[in-house]
Amino acid sequence: MLDSEVPQEGNSTLAGHKKALYARGGDGKMHLVQSAGWEVEEIVTRQAVDDLLRLTEDARRRVEAGQTSALEYHMHRVRMDVPLLAQASGIWQWRIRRHFRPAVFARLSPALLGRYAEAMGLTVDQLQKAE
């Protein structure tokens, strides 16, 4: 890659940040060049973000329909999955899945709610509402 070929087309996922890449200068030497972003990177990052947003939105709708608990919604919203939430909270995966049932979630002890909230960086109040 020549330094004149370093992508400068912008990448909305970088939110104005610039990356540094090594590219070949006119003298043949590699040197650090700032890049405002490459569309290819934007596409693949956006793809991953959109997939997470889709899971979150889907969970929100199921919370409204009474099919899952706010816990699942928040788990997707903070970009976690069940294995990661289990590691972060120290609660077994099967228990977490059980807590996705609205009736079970509604009866959770303050201590358990506190562990979930702590693991996801939320307050207990936030955790109990899907918003």
Added chain:
Amino acid sequence: MAFQHSQASHCESGVMASMMRHHGLPLSEPMAFGLASALSFAYLPIVKINGLPLVGYRMPPKFIIKGLQKPLGLKMRFETFRQPAAGVARLNELLDAGQVVGLQTSVFWLPYLPEDLRFHFNAHNVLAFGRDRVSGDYLLSDPVAESAVSCAPADLQRARFAKGVLAPKGLLYYPVGQPQTPDWQKVLPAAIKKTTRIMLDAPLPIIGVRGIRRLAKAIERLDTKNDAARTKLFIGQVVRMQEEIGTGGGGFRFIYASFLQEAADLLARPALNELAENLIDIGDEWREFALLTARQIRDRDPLAPALLADKLRLIAEREHGFFHALRRAA
């Protein structure tokens, strides 16, 4: 001495280059990367990130930090903590003593990074070099950021004690002793040979050039009819791991090419310059692979994993030739 931030292409090599410079040894980022033999390729179908296999274009985290100890004649001290409070106290103590401290963090909890890039990736390296007297915020040198940043204590604590794959456990590290200018005639050929061994002789078929071919096979087998969405996520992941924050582009190939140019000058071996040219071309092939993939994800081209697999095989072929030539030159 006041700490100087400089932006880098990759977090771990950037942190180590800055740290060595701070301790009086001028060292470029590519030299830190190359000297530690950090270039690699790995396709790990067993390690899942969001349900998709891990693809690495460099050696695993901490490889550079550890790998620089021998050539630079210094010892790195690593400390992890069971209790976050102990980790915070230790960091403050070191900063008060004027030490510049490397930290392993999760990008998800670092608020100064762009929202869209904050995934649960636990092996991001930053340097802490002080605290703001008034707010108590930490002053950080994040190699992928353009300038030094600050981070509130609560956020940094979360980032250092995040859970999951490669959990940092509050890891902090700093050098004991002074880095020495190495005997280039000795350390450079050794470092280069080590990289060729990793790329050509790894005993597992998922590491090195064979790993690229293995990945090509896996991509070829993807289902385009019934599960196009998953196929797109899979190939997107391969490119994301190539480009994501803290890595940068067919980037690792370009960093290594820069290292080879430096090595050519230090050893007075122009052959390494020609090899660097060759590797720049290979880096461009990786960029082309990323471009093809992105076009298929966006349906600008029809979804055709076989085409991507062919491109990977071509890259594998070229890297095979390149690392053999590099072995002879070293």
